[in-house]
Amino acid sequence: MSPLVYLLFWSVRRQLLEGLDAEDLERMRHVRIELALRPELEDVLRGCGGGEFGYFWGTRAGESDGGTELPETEAVGLIRIFAGNIRPFCRATLELVLRHEIHHALGADEEDCDLAGLGSYHIGRALEAAAGASS
Numbered sequence: 001m002s003p004l005v006y007l008l009f010w011s012v013r014r015q016l017l018e019g020l021d022a023e024d025l026e027r028m029r030h031v032r033i034e035l036a037l038r039p040e041l042e043d044v045l046r047g048c049g050g051g052e053f054g055y056f057w058g059t060r061a062g063e064s065d066g067g068t069e070l071p072e073t074e075a076v077g078l079i080r081i082f083a084g085n086i087r088p089f090c091r092a093t094l095e096l097v098l099r100h101e102i103h104h105a106l107g108a109d110e111e112d113c114d115l116a117g118l119g120s121y122h123i124g125r126a127l128e129a130a131a132g133a134s135s
């Protein structure tokens with residue numbers, strides 16, 4: 001993967017985390033955020049489809065995780081974003097995809113994401129807009 005892809009990813013990741021309020025940032029403390037080109041075997045075994053833009057895997061904030069010592073209000077897990085599936089891959093599209101997954105980690109389901117303007121419809125529109133802008 002090009003270093004520019006990583007630079008953009010780290011920049012957007014930082015921007016979104018810095019934009020969270022202190023409480024949400026605290027809830028995200030135990031969520032790793034990673035970038036990969038495309039889903040690999042471990043992702044597929046977690047239920048990720050080959051064409052997905054990304055996923056959150058773990059225990060959402062506010063859910064019981066069945067017995068660790070962490071408070072239930074914190075999310076625990078992993079967000080993986082797939083640069084090769086986000087076309088075009090640019091700040092606007094990456095930001096929306098990552099925002100969607102952070103929203104899940106913080107407790108949202110798909111309907112909550114839709115209501116927050118972060119649903120698959122909104123991501124589809126952003127991809128179309130970015131494709132139009134670059135052609």
Ligand SMILES: [Zn+2]
Nearest residue numbers: 100104110113
């Ligand atoms: Zn989702």
